Amino acid sequence: MPENKLNVVILAAGQGKRMHSNLPKVLQPLAGRPLLAHVLDVARALQPEVICVIHGHGGEQVREALAAPDITWIKQEPQLGTGHAVLQAIPYLEPSRPTLVLYGDVPMIRLETLQRLAAIAGDSAVALLTANFERPHGYGRIVRSEGAIRRIVEEQDADAAERMIGEINTGTLVAPTSCLARWLPSLGKRNAQGEYYLTDIVALAATEGLPVHSAQPEEPWETEGVNNMVQLAALERIHQRQRAGKLMEQGVRLADPARIEVRGDLSCGRDVFIDIGCVFEGRVELADGVSIAPHCVLRNVVVGAASSIAAFSHIDDATLGAANRIGPYARIRPGTHLGDDVHIGNFVEVKNSQIADHSKANHLAYIGDATVGQRVNIGAGTITCNYDGANKHRTLIEDDAFIGSDTQLVAPVTVGRGATLGAGTTLTKNAPADSLTVSRAKQLSVPGWKRPARIEKK
Numbered sequence: 001m002p003e004n005k006l007n008v009v010i011l012a013a014g015q016g017k018r019m020h021s022n023l024p025k026v027l028q029p030l031a032g033r034p035l036l037a038h039v040l041d042v043a044r045a046l047q048p049e050v051i052c053v054i055h056g057h058g059g060e061q062v063r064e065a066l067a068a069p070d071i072t073w074i075k076q077e078p079q080l081g082t083g084h085a086v087l088q089a090i091p092y093l094e095p096s097r098p099t100l101v102l103y104g105d106v107p108m109i110r111l112e113t114l115q116r117l118a119a120i121a122g123d124s125a126v127a128l129l130t131a132n133f134e135r136p137h138g139y140g141r142i143v144r145s146e147g148a149i150r151r152i153v154e155e156q157d158a159d160a161a162e163r164m165i166g167e168i169n170t171g172t173l174v175a176p177t178s179c180l181a182r183w184l185p186s187l188g189k190r191n192a193q194g195e196y197y198l199t200d201i202v203a204l205a206a207t208e209g210l211p212v213h214s215a216q217p218e219e220p221w222e223t224e225g226v227n228n229m230v231q232l233a234a235l236e237r238i239h240q241r242q243r244a245g246k247l248m249e250q251g252v253r254l255a256d257p258a259r260i261e262v263r264g265d266l267s268c269g270r271d272v273f274i275d276i277g278c279v280f281e282g283r284v285e286l287a288d289g290v291s292i293a294p295h296c297v298l299r300n301v302v303v304g305a306a307s308s309i310a311a312f313s314h315i316d317d318a319t320l321g322a323a324n325r326i327g328p329y330a331r332i333r334p335g336t337h338l339g340d341d342v343h344i345g346n347f348v349e350v351k352n353s354q355i356a357d358h359s360k361a362n363h364l365a366y367i368g369d370a371t372v373g374q375r376v377n378i379g380a381g382t383i384t385c386n387y388d389g390a391n392k393h394r395t396l397i398e399d400d401a402f403i404g405s406d407t408q409l410v411a412p413v414t415v416g417r418g419a420t421l422g423a424g425t426t427l428t429k430n431a432p433a434d435s436l437t438v439s440r441a442k443q444l445s446v447p448g449w450k451r452p453a454r455i456e457k458k
Contacts, residue, residue, distance in 0.1 A: 005094075006099065007048060010043065013056030014056070023058075027065055036104040042109060044070070051072065052071075053072070100172075118174050126213070128214045129172040133166055140168060141169070142165065156191070157192050171225075221238045252273075260274060261279040263279065264284065270288045272286050278294070289306040296312065296315070301317070304322035304323070304340065307320055308324070310326060310346075313332075320332075324342045324344070338354075339356040342358070343360035347363065353371065361382070372397045376397050378403045384411055395415075401421075408426045413427055416431055417433045
């Protein structure tokens with residue numbers, strides 16, 4: 001890296017017509033985050049002097065989605081090409097620092113590649129990121145003479161011989177800012193698109209005798225951009241394969257690395273197993289020995305050591321202690337905190353509740369806005385009636401309580417320590433500790449009662 005920090009300019013003004021979407025192209029999601037967010041991540045990792053984002057179509061939406069104090073937002077209007085776009089940023093750049101130009105729809109470029117490009121450019125040369133393609137259709141070609149780069153010709157402006165060139169321009173470059181400030185105002189637009197091409201600075205640099213160097217990425221996907229949903233899907237698969245590979249290198253066992261979706265940050269301890277079809281969103285932490293069965297969705301979750309999540313469970317904004325057993329088909333909603341050795345079984349929903357160690361709700365229950373103590377058993381069909389039509393109320397179940405099946409707890413209500421609620425109870429008043437509380441209609445049997453017979457229509 002040069003001693004001087006870089007200026008970074010990110011071009012993100014394109015409309016993305018081929019996406020056929022109302023969402024601006026740079027906000028299209030890759031691994032659950034906007035394309036531009038990935039580019040900003042790598043730009044910030046360079047610790048630049050300034051980050052300028054040139055926006056245009058859907059600019060207000062882009063700014064709102066990715067607002068941050070370290071970004072200088074610049075609107076390009078009208079949009080007259082890449083050279084015109086970078087020209088808009090010149091007043092905001094530090095003249096003594098080199099400027100790196102990135103693209104908001106090229107999300108997978110690696111930090112190491114940019115560091116190498118900046119090192120080649122130094123403080124006074126132009127450095128281009130190029131690649132060699134067997135089928136370079138659609139890209140600008142690198143024109144050399146005696147090995148030296150002389151200019152870049154866009155495909156629409158290239159002749160037959162130039163179109164045979166396999167070395168292409170990726171668009172990413174580093175150049176001295178003072179030179180850009182001199183070159184960009186002089187660009188012409190006598191070309192097929194009638195635009196001011198940033199690539200024309202290469203010929204100006206060569207004419208002045210300024211060195212023009214090149215570097216190439218280690219991975220071909222680093223420079224791939226997104227212009228349509230097909231390309232976006234292809235990059236998604238590449239990104240997920242990269243994430244899966246890193247997880248396995250860290251010791252995570254994946255049933256199938258092609259069938260995992262990480263749409264955020266996933267950190268794993270030792271001996272973690274993840275089965276097929278699982279989706280991880282936001283920030284998820286899996287401690288040592290955690291096992292995730294097929295088709296689970298975890299979003300912003302911490303899972304304690306040796307816990308197991310059975311198939312088709314959804315967990316959102318929750319914290320789970322050690323040795324929990326969750327699911328299958330469990331739903332744990334935001335605000336939930338589970339202690340150690342808690343069992344949440346099939347078709348059980350928990351919302352905004354705290355459940356202490358060794359408690360269990362194994363079947364068909366709803367626990368909402370509740371505080372549940374230790375060693376509590378919650379029977380099948382139990383619900384906390386937490387909503388009165390206007391406000392939410394809490395239920396308190398103290399340690400060692402036993403809640404019989406098909407019980408309704410009408411909040412606000414407290415079940416005392418060691419209390420037992422008989423099956424079918426509707427609890428509207430506090431249940432005293434160490435007592436049996438039952439509310440049932442008296443059982444009756446009617447001798448000789450006959451069911452109504454079906455009347456046949458004539």
